[in-house]
Amino acid sequence: xxxxxAWKIFEPNTPLQWNWHHDVICQHLQAVIExxxxxxxxxxxxxxxxxxxxxxxxxxWVWVKFPAMRFLCASYAMSLSVRDSQRCRDLIxxxxxxxxxxxxxxxLPDQNSKSRYENNFHGxxxxxxxxxxxxxxxxxxxxxxxxxxxxxxxxxxxxxxTLNWWDRVMTSRLNDQxxxxxLIIGQRVHEMDLMGHVLEVGGWEYLCLPAEFEPARKxxxxxxxxDPRTREGExxxxxxxxxxxxxxxxxxxxxxxxxxxxxxxxxxxxAIIKSHVLFPYxxxxxxxxxxxxxxxxxxxxxxxxxITTDFAVSKSQEADYTVFLVWAVTPDMQFILLEIVRDKxxxxxxxxxxxxxxxxxxxxxxxxxxxxxxQKAIIQRLKRGxxxxxxxxxxxxxxxxxxxxxxxxxxxxxxxxxxxxxxxMPGFAEYKRELTGxxxxxxxxxxxxxxxxxxxxxxxxxxxxxxxxxxxxxxxxIQEILQENRELGEFLLEDDFDSVATRARLGVEKIFSVHxxxxxxxxxxxxLDREWET
Numbered sequence: 098x099x100x101x102x103a104w105k106i107f108e109p110n111t112p113l114q115w116n117w118h119h120d121v122i123c124q125h126l127q128a129v130i131e132x133x134x135x136x137x138x139x140x141x142x143x144x145x146x147x148x149x150x151x152x153x154x155x156x157x158w159v160w161v162k163f164p165a166m167r168f169l170c171a172s173y174a175m176s177l178s179v180r181d182s183q184r185c186r187d188l189i190x191x192x193x194x195x196x197x198x199x200x201x202x203x204x205l206p207d208q209n210s211k212s213r214y215e216n217n218f219h220g221x222x223x224x225x226x227x228x229x230x231x232x233x234x235x236x237x238x239x240x241x242x243x244x245x246x247x248x249x250x251x252x253x254x255x256x257x258x259t260l261n262w263w264d265r266v267m268t269s270r271l272n273d274q275x276x277x278x279x280l281i282i283g284q285r286v287h288e289m290d291l292m293g294h295v296l297e298v299g300g301w302e303y304l305c306l307p308a309e310f311e312p313a314r315k316x317x318x319x320x321x322x323x324d325p326r327t328r329e330g331e332x333x334x335x336x337x338x339x340x341x342x343x344x345x346x347x348x349x350x351x352x353x354x355x356x357x358x359x360x361x362x363x364x365x366x367x368a369i370i371k372s373h374v375l376f377p378y379x380x381x382x383x384x385x386x387x388x389x390x391x392x393x394x395x396x397x398x399x400x401x402x403x404i405t406t407d408f409a410v411s412k413s414q415e416a417d418y419t420v421f422l423v424w425a426v427t428p429d430m431q432f433i434l435l436e437i438v439r440d441k442x443x444x445x446x447x448x449x450x451x452x453x454x455x456x457x458x459x460x461x462x463x464x465x466x467x468x469x470x471x472q473k474a475i476i477q478r479l480k481r482g483x484x485x486x487x488x489x490x491x492x493x494x495x496x497x498x499x500x501x502x503x504x505x506x507x508x509x510x511x512x513x514x515x516x517x518x519x520x521x522m523p524g525f526a527e528y529k530r531e532l533t534g535x536x537x538x539x540x541x542x543x544x545x546x547x548x549x550x551x552x553x554x555x556x557x558x559x560x561x562x563x564x565x566x567x568x569x570x571x572x573x574x575i576q577e578i579l580q581e582n583r584e585l586g587e588f589l590l591e592d593d594f595d596s597v598a599t600r601a602r603l604g605v606e607k608i609f610s611v612h613x614x615x616x617x618x619x620x621x622x623x624x625l626d627r628e629w630e631t
């Protein structure tokens with residue numbers, strides 16, 4: 098009721114088309130003041146009265162009951178913060194407000210400016226911004242309304258500056274960390290915008306109100322509320338944003354529509370990598386069953402293992418994740434994701450884990466590591482081995498394009514049905530979200546560990562160097578040995594074939610097997626020369 102009447106004061110020329118979402122926001126704001134919610138993030142489309150309710154009417158309503166409440170209100174620009182501050186003060190100074198609540202408190206005459214005003218109970222409302230100087234004042238309630246400029250949402254530098262400002266400045270402004278309240282309201286601009294950031298940290302209630310209802314993303318909150326819509330695509334505010342208006346906005350804004358209006362920073366079908374090109378596979382014991390457009394059986398014995406990497410420097414809260422992806426590579430250069438390791442680790446810990454994974458890998462073909470910065474040293478240590486550690490086959494990859502271009506380069510191989518996944522494997526849901534959400538997804542560590550595979554696509558056939566036997570030759574030779582010496586054959590199937598000695602042993606065994614060896618010694622030497630040349 099307060100907001101309905103107050104609207105006529107600060108928006109006298111715009112009739113309010115009341116909608117149920119106004120009630121929902123007011124209901125959750127009341128839960129904040131009553132202590133049922135301490136930290137509340139509200140995501141809803143632009144022009145849905147969010148600032149009018151939260152930044153303008155809410156402080157004026159709170160002071161009716163709690164005039165000593167102190168507010169610190171921020172936006173990405175000081176001009177917006179001051180605009181709403183002035184509208185709130187105009188509401189309080191209005192005849193309508195004063196005639197009803199003027200007896201509760203009075204202004205302090207020397208503390209009554211556009212950006213800062215204080216009452217005789219020492220409750221105040223201070224305006225600040227992301228771009229402004231940090232205030233030294235504390236608050237009982239912190240409000241951040243539109244933390245990001247939409248035009249700068251894609252800028253990592255600008256977005257990270259906002260996150261740092263929140264973590265290092267605003268979070269510490271609460272007078273009491275146990276009883277203080279924090280509100281963030283706005284539209285989503287990126288998976289790791291301020292709202293995404295605090296939700297990842299945890300402890301926040303999330304009221305998400307997309308313009309069109311998506312049953313799979315229906316919102317429930319801790320006060321027992323749930324989105325009342327039931328029909329797919331049902332409008333949030335049909336009187337002001339009917340279906341034809343939303344259809345036009347979707348066509349005009351394209352991917353920006355999903356973040357600004359659906360509160361989903363990436364489209365469901367994906368940005369660069371589409372969801373429909375992530376094909377499933379089944380583990381059938383001795384074979385993998387690739388379930389692309391044509392069902393295909395691939396023997397596990399014919400596959401080799403590749404481990405792709407993306408290293409982080411440390412495991413601090415601000416650091417990226419270290420990612421290791423384990424792939425089975427078929428003779429036709431199809432990649433089957435077998436394992437996902439994604440964690441925050443210190444460099445020595447992650448290097449030791451990688452070595453253990455590589456040592457236990459089945460028929461390891463290569464470890465691919467970016468040949469940049471401190472990872473150069475990792476490459477050298479893996480290649481050299483050490484006490485009790487054998488050398489590892491490492492391919493250094495030196496990126497020459499940006500992250501977006503690298504993923505675009507490998508996207509064609511996804512579309513050509515070269516990548517297969519177990520949709521139920523641990524970590525896959527997050528992997529898919531990051532891959533299909535890039536470049537708007539919050540993290541890109543798994544994206545980097547995937548796009549680095551283009552190093553292998555530089556070759557027309559799967560090989561690391563010119564001495565590598567092709568898969569067909571290699572398996573044919575082993576099959577011959579298996580018939581006469583099963584123990585040796587099984588050993589060769591498990592070996593990584595990275596040493597000259599192993600390849601020489603394979604050639605000798607081929608010569609002296611019953612089916613391949615000539616009878617005369619001279620013929621044997623000549624045959625050995627031919628085999629080694631091959």
